[in-house]
Amino acid sequence: MRAGDTTKMLKMIVCIKQVPMVSELPWDPKTGVLTRDAAEGMMNPACKSALEAALRLKEEHNGQITAITMGPPMAMEVLHEALAMGADRCLMLSDPKMAGADTQVTSFTLARAIEIFCSDYDLILCGCHTSDSETAQVGPQIAEELDIPSAAYVENLSVKGKTIRIERIADHFLETLEMDLPGLVTVTTGHFTPRYIPIGGLQDAFGEPNILTVGAHDLSLDENTIGLKGSPTKILEVFSSTAGKKNVVLTGAPKKIVEELFKRFDDTIGSVIRKDLKAVK
Amino acid sequence: MERKKRSIWVFGDYRNYFQNRVTLQLISRANDLAKIIGAEVCVTVFGHDTDEWVGEYIAHGAMKVYVCDHPDLKFYSNDVYITLMERLVRRYEPEILLVGATTFGREFAPRLAKRLKTGLTADCIGLDINEDGILIQTAPAFGGNLLTKIVTPERRPQMATVRPGTFQEIPHNYHATGEIVPVPLPEDLPKDRIRLISSERQPSREQKLEDAAVVVCGGRGMGSRKKFKNLYELARVLGGEVGATRPVVYSKWAEDETLVGQADKHIKPKVLFSFGISGAIQHTAGIKDAGFIIAVNKNPNAVMMKMADVAIVADAGQVCTALIRELKKRIRS
Amino acid sequence: MVFNACMKHKLVRKSVREFAEAELGPIAHEIDREARFPLEVVEKMRSLNFFGLQVPKKYGGAAADSISYAIAVEEISRVSGAMGLCITVHNSVGIYPILKYGTEEQKQRFVPKLARGEHIGAFCLTEANAGSDAGGVETNAVRDGDGYVINGTKIFVTNGGVCSTPLIFAVTNPDKPGRSASVFIVEKGTPGFSVGEIEDLCGMRANPVSSLFFEDCRVPKENLLGAEGDGLKIGLNALDTGRIGIGAQAVGIAQAALEASVKYSKERQQFRKPIASFQSIQNLLADMATEIDAARLLVYRACAAKDAGLDFGKEAAMAKLYASTVASRVTGNAMQIHGGYGYSREYDVERFFRDAKVTEIYEGTSEVQRMVISKAILTEPI
Numbered sequence: 001m002r003a004g005d006t007t008k009m010l011k012m013i014v015c016i017k018q019v020p021m022v023s024e025l026p027w028d029p030k031t032g033v034l035t036r037d038a039a040e041g042m043m044n045p046a047c048k049s050a051l052e053a054a055l056r057l058k059e060e061h062n063g064q065i066t067a068i069t070m071g072p073p074m075a076m077e078v079l080h081e082a083l084a085m086g087a088d089r090c091l092m093l094s095d096p097k098m099a100g101a102d103t104q105v106t107s108f109t110l111a112r113a114i115e116i117f118c119s120d121y122d123l124i125l126c127g128c129h130t131s132d133s134e135t136a137q138v139g140p141q142i143a144e145e146l147d148i149p150s151a152a153y154v155e156n157l158s159v160k161g162k163t164i165r166i167e168r169i170a171d172h173f174l175e176t177l178e179m180d181l182p183g184l185v186t187v188t189t190g191h192f193t194p195r196y197i198p199i200g201g202l203q204d205a206f207g208e209p210n211i212l213t214v215g216a217h218d219l220s221l222d223e224n225t226i227g228l229k230g231s232p233t234k235i236l237e238v239f240s241s242t243a244g245k246k247n248v249v250l251t252g253a254p255k256k257i258v259e260e261l262f263k264r265f266d267d268t269i270g271s272v273i274r275k276d277l278k279a280v281k
Numbered sequence: 282m283e284r285k286k287r288s289i290w291v292f293g294d295y296r297n298y299f300q301n302r303v304t305l306q307l308i309s310r311a312n313d314l315a316k317i318i319g320a321e322v323c324v325t326v327f328g329h330d331t332d333e334w335v336g337e338y339i340a341h342g343a344m345k346v347y348v349c350d351h352p353d354l355k356f357y358s359n360d361v362y363i364t365l366m367e368r369l370v371r372r373y374e375p376e377i378l379l380v381g382a383t384t385f386g387r388e389f390a391p392r393l394a395k396r397l398k399t400g401l402t403a404d405c406i407g408l409d410i411n412e413d414g415i416l417i418q419t420a421p422a423f424g425g426n427l428l429t430k431i432v433t434p435e436r437r438p439q440m441a442t443v444r445p446g447t448f449q450e451i452p453h454n455y456h457a458t459g460e461i462v463p464v465p466l467p468e469d470l471p472k473d474r475i476r477l478i479s480s481e482r483q484p485s486r487e488q489k490l491e492d493a494a495v496v497v498c499g500g501r502g503m504g505s506r507k508k509f510k511n512l513y514e515l516a517r518v519l520g521g522e523v524g525a526t527r528p529v530v531y532s533k534w535a536e537d538e539t540l541v542g543q544a545d546k547h548i549k550p551k552v553l554f555s556f557g558i559s560g561a562i563q564h565t566a567g568i569k570d571a572g573f574i575i576a577v578n579k580n581p582n583a584v585m586m587k588m589a590d591v592a593i594v595a596d597a598g599q600v601c602t603a604l605i606r607e608l609k610k611r612i613r614s
Numbered sequence: 615m616v617f618n619a620c621m622k623h624k625l626v627r628k629s630v631r632e633f634a635e636a637e638l639g640p641i642a643h644e645i646d647r648e649a650r651f652p653l654e655v656v657e658k659m660r661s662l663n664f665f666g667l668q669v670p671k672k673y674g675g676a677a678a679d680s681i682s683y684a685i686a687v688e689e690i691s692r693v694s695g696a697m698g699l700c701i702t703v704h705n706s707v708g709i710y711p712i713l714k715y716g717t718e719e720q721k722q723r724f725v726p727k728l729a730r731g732e733h734i735g736a737f738c739l740t741e742a743n744a745g746s747d748a749g750g751v752e753t754n755a756v757r758d759g760d761g762y763v764i765n766g767t768k769i770f771v772t773n774g775g776v777c778s779t780p781l782i783f784a785v786t787n788p789d790k791p792g793r794s795a796s797v798f799i800v801e802k803g804t805p806g807f808s809v810g811e812i813e814d815l816c817g818m819r820a821n822p823v824s825s826l827f828f829e830d831c832r833v834p835k836e837n838l839l840g841a842e843g844d845g846l847k848i849g850l851n852a853l854d855t856g857r858i859g860i861g862a863q864a865v866g867i868a869q870a871a872l873e874a875s876v877k878y879s880k881e882r883q884q885f886r887k888p889i890a891s892f893q894s895i896q897n898l899l900a901d902m903a904t905e906i907d908a909a910r911l912l913v914y915r916a917c918a919a920k921d922a923g924l925d926f927g928k929e930a931a932m933a934k935l936y937a938s939t940v941a942s943r944v945t946g947n948a949m950q951i952h953g954g955y956g957y958s959r960e961y962d963v964e965r966f967f968r969d970a971k972v973t974e975i976y977e978g979t980s981e982v983q984r985m986v987i988s989k990a991i992l993t994e995p996i
Contacts, residue, residue: 020423042628045543045563077621084625103391104400131543131562133422135403137391144395149360149474152388169483170384171297176478183474189544197629199663199686200676206622232400236417236430240587249581251594251883254603261575261591262607268573272494272551273519277611504960532640579881581888594883 010063010159012054013124015110015142016047016082018075019132043078046127049192053185054125055086056192057159064088066118070098070109079211084201085194088210091117095215100228107141109226112219114146117212123164124184128153139186150184151177155191287320290375290438291343292366292390294383295326295334296357303381305450307443308342310408311379312451317410320376321345325369327362329355339459342451347373349464356480357385360471363393369464370397375438377416379408382442390442400433401440406447416441426565426584446549446570490539495521496550498541498568499597501528502557502578508598509534512556515601518608524548526564542567554604557597560584577601626682630689633662642694645820646965649812651776652820655697659731664690666729667705669713673725680917684862688910691866695969696820698866702859703772704728707852707977708735711781711797715840715848724779724799733778733802737856738768738826739849746982748783748795748849753828755784755798760835762786764798764806764828772976775812775822778802782828783849786842795845799837806831817968854927856977857934858920861913864934864941864973868906871941871948871966875899878952895951902944909937928990935983938973945970 021042043051054065067082069075070093079090093113101109114121124146126139136152143150156167159181166177166185179185216226224230248264250257262269262277270277289311294304304324311322324343326335328350335346349365366389370378380390382404394401406428407419416439418431433439490496497516503509509529516523525535527542541548543566553571558564560583568574576589577597586592593600637655645652659665667683669675678686683705691698709728712720727733744750753766764784771780779799786796800807810825840848876899879890889895916929945967949956956963974980 077625080621080625081629084629102400103403104395104398107395131423131566134420135391136387137394137401137403140388140391141395144392150388150392151475153384165478168384171301172483173296174479174481174483176480178476178478180474196633196658196662197625198661198676199626199630199667199678199682200671202622202626202629203676203678203682205625232398232436233402233431233433236432238422238427238429240427246590247587247592248590249586249592249594251886254595254599255607257593257595257600258603258607261593261604262611265573265575265591266611269552272573273521275612277608279611528640531636580877582880 008062010057010061010123011118011121012057012063012065013114013118013121014047014051014054014065014067014082014087015124015126015138016051016067016069016078017044017127017130017132018042018069018071018078019044019130041074041077043081044127044130044132045194046129046131046187046189047078048127048194049189050125050127050185050187051082051085051087052192052194053154053157053187054123055195057123057157058086061159066091066121068110068113068118069093070101070106070113072099076211076213080202080205080209081197083205083209083211084197086201090209090211092211092213093215093219094213095217096227097216097223098227100231101226102231102233103135103137103141104232105226105230107138107145108230109219109221110138111142111145112221113214114142116219117214122162122181123159124148124182126184126186128186128188136186139184143184146182146184148182148184149179150186151179152186154185154187157185157187287318288323288345288373288375289315289318289320289377290370290379291322291324292378292380292386293324293326293334293338293346294381294386295328295331296383296385298334298337301381301383301445302450303383303386303443303445304338305341306445306448307379307381308338309451310443310448311377312342314377314408314410314416318376318414323347323373323375325366326350327354327365329353335461337453339461340453340455340457342454342457343459345460345462347462347464349466351466353466353470356477358473359385359389359392359475360473362389363396364470365464365467366393367396368467370438378438378440380440380442382444386442390440394440397436397438397440399436399438399440400431401442402431402433403442405441405443408441408443415439421569423562426562426588490522490524490541490546491548493522493548494551495519495554496524496541496548496552496571497521497554497556498524498526498558499529499535499556500526500558500564501532502559502597503529503534503601504557504596504598506532506534508601511598511601511605515554515605515608518605518612519554521550521552526558526561555585555589556601558583558585560586560588623681623685626678626685627689630686631692633658634690634693638690638693638697643962643965645694646696647819647959649814649819651700651822652697656700656731659701663729664701665704665731665734666709666725667701669709669725669729673713673721673729675725675729680858680921681914684858684913684917687859687862688866688869688913691863692870694820695863695867695966696818698863699818699821700734700773702863703737703856704735706856706859707737708773708777708779708781710855711737711839711848711852712799714851715797715844719836720799720839728779734773734776736771736773736777736780736826737783737852738771738780739783740770741766741768746979748846751783751785751795753782753784754788755782755786755796755833757786757835758832761832762798762835762838764800764831764833766828768826768828770813770823770976771826772818772821772823774824774826775809780826781839781852782826783845786845790843792846793843795849796842797839797845797848798833799839800828800831800833801837804831804833815972817965817970817972819968850927853978854930855920857930857983858913858916858926860973860977861909861916861930861933861937864937864970865906865910865913867966867970867973868902868909868937868941868944871945871963871970872899872902872906874961874963874966875902875948875951878955882953889951898947898951902947905940906944909933909940912936928987931978931983931986931990934973934977935980935987938970938980941970941973
């Protein structure tokens with residue numbers, strides 16, 4: 001085998017989503033409704049772990065990483081971040097027509113882009129779920145769309161030739177699997193703690209960034225098959241899960257608060273700890 | 282041509298039967314929904330030596346069970362199960378197809394939905410039927426801070442994965458009868474592209490924190506390591522466990538095992554005390570199944586305070602001390 | 615919203631903040647208390663290019679632009695002023711003079727190790743009888759064969775306790791006014807070079823600020839930076855870059871104090887209301903925020919001037935003067951807003967207050983900055 005033989009190169013694709021950074025959600029205290037638009041974006045944590053997994057494989061093997069995202073123009077940021085961490089090139093799918101896509105259509109759009117722009121992949125890595133919509137569906141659906149095998153919730157992996165060895169915990173079973181490549185894995189955040197971004201990497205990522213931006217037209221996609229229009233599921237309503245809570249607010253001196261707490265909720269707490277918490281006379 | 286009877290299907294996920302009752306819970310909810318739309322409740326069982334599960338499903342409310350029993354199906358397999366299910370669905374055209382949100386279900390359902398070109402809602406915590414007979418699927422987002430109601434208005438079946446523990450199973454009924462429909466193993470099943478090298482049952486790990494009925498969680502708002510230690514005393518008095526946020530563990534105020542959060546332990550206490558925790562999503566994702574929440578924070582606008590049943594605006598350390606004192610007074614020996 | 619000129623700078627801020635909050639956040643209070651230089655975090659900072667922020671790639675640095683550099687210093691300082699100090703001194707006055715005045719041989723020899731953080735840099739001008747007045751320097755270097763013999767004592771050396779290749783400002787020719795001094799790179803381990811006790815300072819306590827002693831310390835002539843007599847030129851130029859960093863540091867500390875104040879004033883209840891609902895507090899917060907933003911923009915302007923290859927001495931002095939004044943005022947107000955808790959050593963605000971004060975003193979006091987600024991505007995053509 002000759003050195004620099006690109007057929008030996010492990011070609012990886014990492015799918016990345018930008019999600020809102022919500023450490024303090026801007027709530028409307030009266031209605032319990034939250035304003036999503038105010039939130040800053042960030043790379044979804046599990047996607048970052050998937051990228052980390054790919055980077056470790058790249059360090060171990062002769063590898064190449066293509067990062068892909070679909071989203072509004074501001075999502076470009078996560079691709080720069082991916083380049084700074086060590087991805088080699090990026091694909092940005094951005095088109096107003098793609099907005100509002102559910103998982104069915106998102107996976108369809110991503111799969112078409114992969115087929116057109118990077119079809120010679122060995123391994124696709126996705127985060128096991130996103131922190132915003134939390135569906136955990138896009139990864140397996142991309143695999144189905146591309147007709148390749150997939151394994152979800154992967155804790156650890158290693159590539160051996162044209163197969164990949166996977167460890168995961170599935171329903172209380174510690175499974176070791178061997179999957180044929182090309183294939184797709186979705187990665188948990190457990191084992192692959194992402195590296196910090198080096199400043200030098202960031203400088204390079206903005207030097208001559210290797211990012212290709214494409215729209216629906218470049219993928220020859222009919223607008224009726226993508227975005228909100230093409231999505232089989234429709235969202236009727238979004239509401240705060242805490243809206244139904246009574247949310248009793250207690251203020252004042254700690255001692256008074258605690259007395260008030262037991263006055264009102266002695267039964268609620270007492271029944272759980274199986275103790276009578278009525279005030280002692 | 283015979284008109285097909287409307288049906289609601291449940292995927293029979295029998296692995297870990299005794300811990301995982303989600304299939305039974307789904308059969309129960311399917312029965313509720315079936316009454317509204319006038320449908321029958323069907324379950325599919327793929328595997329080998331499955332009589333026991335088939336019997337169980339009927340005893341818990343299944344009216345019809347499609348059974349494909351064959352030695353080749355001994356292990357769960359995505360590729361094979363999806364193909365089997367796809368063919369059955371195309372043939373019998375159920376209105377609704379429910380899958381438990383187990384690890385397997387979460388991998389199986391998305392691919393199946395894709396192949397059937399229908400919509401799928403993930404990890405539902407509520408299922409209802411609206412006036413048009415459409416399935417309303419309620420699913421969490423943003424670490425449980427938001428709920429969304431989702432429908433699949435046109436495509437069929439309407440598919441959802443459902444979080445275990447969402448619904449109550451119907452009690453076991455030995456007299457229940459149901460129809461068993463054997464499904465022959467097709468000869469042209471795909472070759473599995475994933476091989477199982479080993480599968481070991483995880484020794485049942487200590488899950489004290491995960492299974493505790495009362496959890497006392499603390500964050501940086503406790504102020505110091507010393508004050509944080511008081512939470513252990515409170516937990517002891519309550520007969521509960523202590524959980525912690527990531528910053529607290531990073532500061533070495535608490536052990537790694539106490540970490541509660543998205544990538545860490547997910548807890549489901551009936552009563553959760555939350556001290557000095559602002560409610561970053563990385564943490565709240567781990568407590569979305571908590572019942573009654575009592576949060577203590579100086580900041581009344583903290584996310585955690587909005588999520589709470591009782592929001593105590595005060596210094597977390599002082600309230601902890603006051604609680605210990607008051608509890609000791611009230612709990613008589 | 616924090617001002618970010620472009621997506622790159624936004625990501626630099628985000629990345630450094632993530633690192634600083636995760637790695638320095640949990641220990642910032644403790645390392646101040648214990649006056650401990652956190653080697654375990656320094657180790658992690660090395661591979662992330664914090665020690666070679668603006669060093670060209672060929673010497674192993676990040677080749678960052680000056681605004682990226684300022685943001686990095688700002689964000690580290692926002693969490694730990696003392697570590698922000700370590701970074702800015704190392705990168706500006708510790709490395710920059712070698713890059714600007716060093717021979718290729720000197721760059722090859724010293725810069726890669728500094729850029730990788732294997733060596734930590736320092737700059738030594740201040741002495742018992744010299745500081746703002748460089749003419750008072752008594753440390754001398756006498757030519758002896760193919761080297762120089764250095765004698766003298768430097769005080770208040772930032773990074774002093776951990777530096778490997780400090781730059782020493784020493785008199786080589788007392789009779790040549792304006793060209794009396796030179797700068798030498800002294801390597802750790804050179805006989806006659808020793809480190810004094812770590813200073814017990816009011817703020818920046820996690821930084822091992824110390825004295826350095828030189829007793830018949832012989833360095834080869836290859837360690838002379840620039841030409842003999844270039845000392846003042848090199849020193850002044852180094853200070854110009856250093857001031858950008860101190861300005862950024864002051865902005866970072868002030869930002870931390872503002873954020874703590876906003877949070878606290880929303881939580882703290884008096885007269886059954888959060889104190890943030892009182893106009894007197896609102897006015898304080900408004901002024902703090904405005905002044906910090908103004909200071910930040912002055913720092914970035916000095917950065918832009920430097921990157922454009924323009925003279926930036928006046929801009930750097932203005933940025934440093936204003937940012938340090940603002941940092942002192944903002945941290946003082948933060949303490950006022952926090953009341954008794956602000957005065958408590960359990961809270962971070964008093965640390966911000968102590969750390970901020972010295973930004974008005976080192977790298978040229980505010981009084982010296984005013985000299986620099988006024989001299990520039992009085993000599994500029996109208």
